[in-house]
Amino acid sequence: MVDTAAEAFFLPRENGERFCILHGPRDPARHRGSVLYVHPFAEELNKCRRMAALAARALAGSGWSVLQLDLLGCGDSTGRFGDAAWEEWLADVKAGWSYLRKRFGGAPWLWGARAGALLACDAASEIEEAPPTLFWQPVLSGHQHLTQFLRLKLARDALGGARDREAMQSLRSRLSAGQSMEVGGYELSPRLANGLERAELALRDGTARVAWLEVSSAEPPSLAPASLARIAGLKPGAVHIEARAVAGPAFWQTVEIEECDALVGATVEALSAA
Numbered sequence: 001m002v003d004t005a006a007e008a009f010f011l012p013r014e015n016g017e018r019f020c021i022l023h024g025p026r027d028p029a030r031h032r033g034s035v036l037y038v039h040p041f042a043e044e045l046n047k048c049r050r051m052a053a054l055a056a057r058a059l060a061g062s063g064w065s066v067l068q069l070d071l072l073g074c075g076d077s078t079g080r081f082g083d084a085a086w087e088e089w090l091a092d093v094k095a096g097w098s099y100l101r102k103r104f105g106g107a108p109w110l111w112g113a114r115a116g117a118l119l120a121c122d123a124a125s126e127i128e129e130a131p132p133t134l135f136w137q138p139v140l141s142g143h144q145h146l147t148q149f150l151r152l153k154l155a156r157d158a159l160g161g162a163r164d165r166e167a168m169q170s171l172r173s174r175l176s177a178g179q180s181m182e183v184g185g186y187e188l189s190p191r192l193a194n195g196l197e198r199a200e201l202a203l204r205d206g207t208a209r210v211a212w213l214e215v216s217s218a219e220p221p222s223l224a225p226a227s228l229a230r231i232a233g234l235k236p237g238a239v240h241i242e243a244r245a246v247a248g249p250a251f252w253q254t255v256e257i258e259e260c261d262a263l264v265g266a267t268v269e270a271l272s273a274a
């Protein structure tokens with residue numbers, strides 16, 4: 001195991017600062033490459049923090065430099081969640097990627113967890129070269145993910161049941177009209193909601209490698225059918241997709257903070273194989 005170090009700092013941006021933690025090998029000669037972690041949306045960010053930190057440390061122990069960056073309005077970065085916009089988040093991801101590229105050279109990996117995978121894909125389409133990509137339990141459709149998030153508001157306001165479709169359309173209409181709203185304790189801006197609404201998991205031409213990892217409660221562990229269908233559709237546009245499921249809890253949505261050692265191990269293995 002490589003001796004590791006962690007560095008906390010603020011990355012300057014035009015509209016404030018982004019809090020970062022960089023994990024990596026203490027000896028620069030042990031450096032193998034760099035990885036930018038793109039975190040999930042809303043409460044899933046908090047549920048995944050523990051697992052992301054464990055995986056970042058494990059990757060650092062294998063020689064990787066891993067940057068964990070809080071996007072605008074998240075964690076210890078500038079602003080409130082209600083200030084966030086999809087375009088601003090894309091700019092943050094590209095800034096983090098550029099930081100790693102300038103500091104370490106090579107093409108950093110983009111590691112997207114849940115909705116962070118959608119953001120990573122959008123950012124990859126605007127980066128000068130197609131980066132290798134790691135997905136953790138990726139969200140396939142931003143439209144569907146936003147629907148699930150808005151259902152929290154329907155449940156709180158007792159608007160579900162037979163009126164669910166009508167009420168959901170009303171919420172979307174308010175967002176389209178430029179109105180922010182509180183959902184599950186988060187202020188959701190129209191610019192963030194509309195960007196998420198349009199996002200789809202897709203790979204740009206020239207993507208060299210994708211590692212797709214999921215957690216499963218099945219025995220043996222298996223990828224979700226929707227994931228298998230999307231992977232089949234993506235393969236013509238990518239050189240190689242390594243997809244794998246490991247046993248463990250759905251830590252991004254459990255009430256208590258959960259860990260999945262198998263996913264951490266699979267993550268290190270996937271990047272080591274590259």
